[in-house]
Amino acid sequence: MDFIVVLSNIAEELPPGRVFGMDGQLFIQTAAAIFNVLLLSGILAFLLYKPVRNVLQKRTNRIEGQLLQAEEEMQRASELRQEYEKKLEDIESEREDILAQARKYAADSSRRIIAEAKQEADSLRDRAAQTVKLEWERAESDMRATIVDVSAQMAEKFVTLAINRETHDRLFDETLSDLEGMTWRD
């Protein structure tokens, strides 16, 4: 190849070494350095820096996502807790309402039952009083009838023994008129 030629690698034919030189070779060496470093930069970027950075970035994103998710779940849990606390408060309030209603119902029922019992007791007492009154009247009537019978029998006996026909008739008439008077009164 004519384009790339190794002119010499024999020590005697090579230019002497140097520390620093301001000539055309400096620019060539600088260009070679630039080429080498740019090439190295491309290779390192492709093989090392970017892939590792991607791995780190993906992990960072994943962790951030997980943190975000955890935060959202925390938020959701907090909301749920608030909701449950509110429900518990509502349940407490509902329980109080139910208890109040039950107490009111019980009080009403108690009052109603007592009123009914009282009414029934009054009714029973009234009926008993009525019965007593009726019994009393019947007993009075029976007694009166008995007295009349006894009186009549006594009178009959007395009359039979003591009075004559004329007196007998007179007494009979008087008794009859008395009986008529009593019947009218009753």
Add this chain to the structure above:
Amino acid sequence: MELDIKNYAILRLGGIEIWITDTIVSTWIIMGVLIVFAIFVRIKIHKFKEIPTGFQNVVEALVEMFDNYLVSNVGPKLMYLGPWFFTVFAFVLLSNLSGIIPGLRPPTADWAMTLGIALVTFTLIQIMGFRYRKLAYLKSFVEPIFLFLPINLIGEIARPISLSFRLFGNILAGLVMMSLIYAMVPIVFKFVFPAALHAFFDIFAGALQAFIFTTLSMTFVANTAALSDE
């Protein structure tokens, strides 16, 4: 240790002579190491788990730490420049650390290498300036008045030069120091005493210079691109 950048061969590409130097060979070796590591990661990445362990942990920590470092310097808007700055940091760091390997000359101890990287950053600065500030970027060269144009231009051109010379100078200084020490100490101490200095010049100063070079590059790009409209 030798200070000179040795030439191993000369290559002609369509009439242009390219010296295959110590720097180029070291660069290829470091590129090879990084590419092999990248291929290994690429193969392993399909087996990466949700909870990282061992090697995966190391790789993820490296990239994540660099991402944090990048975002703190350029902001989220310019994160797509990550691969370039990652390469600059990894390459400059390994280049500086390569001084501890016998026979390997740090590529960053050659101004051509540091200038090359700085010129790419300089190009990025210009692209970002035009992309995000458009005409306002051009206008910034004649601010506060038109007479400041040459000064502003010199200031702009000085950026890659100062950036590249800072790194080159520091690493070369470490190399010079180590060469002198190796030349000075008796042979019996050559395997013990320089180790502490290697730790300082190659590991500590090398890591620090890699960090400074990358941070300055990021800051220049970020300042030009984003801060003006924020």
